[in-house]
Amino acid sequence: xxxxxxxxxxxxxxxxxxxxxxxxxxxxxxxxxxxxxxxxxxxxxxxxxxxxxxxxxxxxxxxxxxxxxxxxxxxxxxxxxxxxxxxxxxxxxxxxxxxxxxxxxxxxxxxxxxxxxxxxxxxxxxxxxxxxxxxxxxxxxxxxxxxxxxxxxxxxxxxxxxxxxxxxxxxxxxxxxxxxxxxxxxxx
Amino acid sequence: xxxxxxxxxxxxxxxxxxxxxxxxxxxxxxxxxxxxxxxxxxxxxxxxxxxxxxxxxxxxxxxxxxxxxxxxxxxxxxxxxxxxxxxxxxxxxxxxxxxxxxxxxxxxxxxxxxxxxxxxxxxxxxxxxxxxxxxxxxxxxxxxxxxxxxxxxxxxxxxxxxxxxxxxxxxxxxxxxxxxxxxxxxxx
DNA sequence: CGTTTGCTTGAATTCTGTCAAAGCAGGTGG
DNA sequence: CCACCTGCTTTGACAGAATTCAAGCAAACG
Numbered sequence: 001x002x003x004x005x006x007x008x009x010x011x012x013x014x015x016x017x018x019x020x021x022x023x024x025x026x027x028x029x030x031x032x033x034x035x036x037x038x039x040x041x042x043x044x045x046x047x048x049x050x051x052x053x054x055x056x057x058x059x060x061x062x063x064x065x066x067x068x069x070x071x072x073x074x075x076x077x078x079x080x081x082x083x084x085x086x087x088x089x090x091x092x093x094x095x096x097x098x099x100x101x102x103x104x105x106x107x108x109x110x111x112x113x114x115x116x117x118x119x120x121x122x123x124x125x126x127x128x129x130x131x132x133x134x135x136x137x138x139x140x141x142x143x144x145x146x147x148x149x150x151x152x153x154x155x156x157x158x159x160x161x162x163x164x165x166x167x168x169x170x171x172x173x174x175x176x177x178x179x180x181x182x183x184x185x186x187x188x
Numbered sequence: 189x190x191x192x193x194x195x196x197x198x199x200x201x202x203x204x205x206x207x208x209x210x211x212x213x214x215x216x217x218x219x220x221x222x223x224x225x226x227x228x229x230x231x232x233x234x235x236x237x238x239x240x241x242x243x244x245x246x247x248x249x250x251x252x253x254x255x256x257x258x259x260x261x262x263x264x265x266x267x268x269x270x271x272x273x274x275x276x277x278x279x280x281x282x283x284x285x286x287x288x289x290x291x292x293x294x295x296x297x298x299x300x301x302x303x304x305x306x307x308x309x310x311x312x313x314x315x316x317x318x319x320x321x322x323x324x325x326x327x328x329x330x331x332x333x334x335x336x337x338x339x340x341x342x343x344x345x346x347x348x349x350x351x352x353x354x355x356x357x358x359x360x361x362x363x364x365x366x367x368x369x370x371x372x373x374x375x376x
Numbered sequence: 377c378g379t380t381t382g383c384t385t386g387a388a389t390t391c392t393g394t395c396a397a398a399g400c401a402g403g404t405g406g
Numbered sequence: 407c408c409a410c411c412t413g414c415t416t417t418g419a420c421a422g423a424a425t426t427c428a429a430g431c432a433a434a435c436g
Contacts (some may be wrong), residue, residue, distance in 0.1 A: 057328040065323065078317050087324075117305075124312045129266050131319045135253065136275075138326050139359050140245040143392070163415065171327050176392055178416050331424075351383065364424055366384050 014115045021105035027092040034076060034090040039083065042100045043075030049096025050160050053088045054168070064169040067157055073123065074098075093161055138171060144180050146170040202303045209293035215280040222264055224277040230288045231263030237284025238348050241276045242356070252357040255345055261311065281349055326359060332368050334358040
């Protein structure tokens with residue numbers, strides 16, 4: 001469980017109280033961590049691998065919302081926290097190992113462990129800021145610029161994630177992403 | 189300060205400790221609550237009026253990010269919490285009255301008042317979920333559908349906010365919003 | 377009033393999606 | 407190890423969506 005530690009946010013003692021609440025779990029490639037329409041009972045800290053969250057729209061098309069790799073948290077907040085049914089599915093893109101924490105243990109930690117509560121507060125704040133930036137990108141950048149941005153900020157994903165998922169992440173069709181890539185190699 | 193109370197989240201005693209940290213402030217129509225590039229020293233709870241946040245892109249175009257009305261919190265999280273310079277500007281669309289809380293008072297409340305910390309945690313979580321939904325909308329809905337959605341979820345805004353701002357909020361040009369409105373009145 | 381500001385319109389243009397076909401993998405079973 | 411699937415990527419022609427630009431109108435404001 002080095003990764004949680006490597007944030008070096010917690011002291012040794014705090015970790016001793018926090019870590020026992022987590023269980024290690026493995027998922028095969030293409031396996032679902034959580035399926036849309038079910039209740040999320042746990043959230044995951046990714047230790048090794050890659051996970052995508054996606055939704056299926058009313059036309060049956062998939063849209064990738066987020067990619068999590070080593071050090072990311074993944075989970076359906078809405079379902080996990082409010083107890084509603086998940087609107088998104090979560091799927092391993094590679095063989096993936098995670099540390100899972102169940103709702104009851106989560107709630108207990110949030111109540112009893114001030115350091116954890118603080119940690120989660122920071123997590124949410126950062127997520128909020130990241131998402132805000134994403135919204136701004138969608139407004140201000142063209143598809144090509146969004147792809148360039150992704151190239152810079154998450155270069156690792158380009159090799160790990162199929163094009164079609166990257167395309168849907170930046171909000172375009174796989175075919176059009178192909179065009180963009182073609183144009184870019186020609187120009188350069 | 190009925191509004192903060194009306195959330196009926198806090199007990200009387202908690203409110204007695206919390207409310208003194210807020211100051212009432214007024215802004216005229218078009219006045220800026222906070223300007224991009226400056227440091228955010230306080231955040232606002234809107235008691236009466238309407239505020240929009242927006243950014244100016246590299247082509248000089250404005251994009252409205254969020255509209256806050258009665259009962260909304262407005263502020264530049266990134267700047268307020270991390271001490272960086274604000275990326276967005278915040279402008280009163282109507283004469284607006286807010287309750288402002290300064291960074292030092294905020295920090296103090298977050299440290300000393302567990303109920304406030306919890307309240308803010310919920311605030312951020314909800315904001316996170318709302319934003320996630322917004323991203324999904326941008327992916328899955330056409331411009332026309334996004335406008336219809338806005339019509340339903342924030343009908344009040346249609347009368348209070350100029351078209352051009354609504355247009356930029358749903359990510360289109362004012363001209364195209366005009367087309368949509370025209371088409372819709374013809375069809376129906 | 378005159379001036380500004382915002383809304384509408386239409387035509388030309390750019391961007392992105394759709395569709396269909398073909399090429400290129402990677403994985404599987406024999 | 408090969409041959410065959412199956413699913414992913416590429417391509418090009420075309421259609422549709424959205425923007426740009428320019429002009430005119432209406433409403434708001436000092």
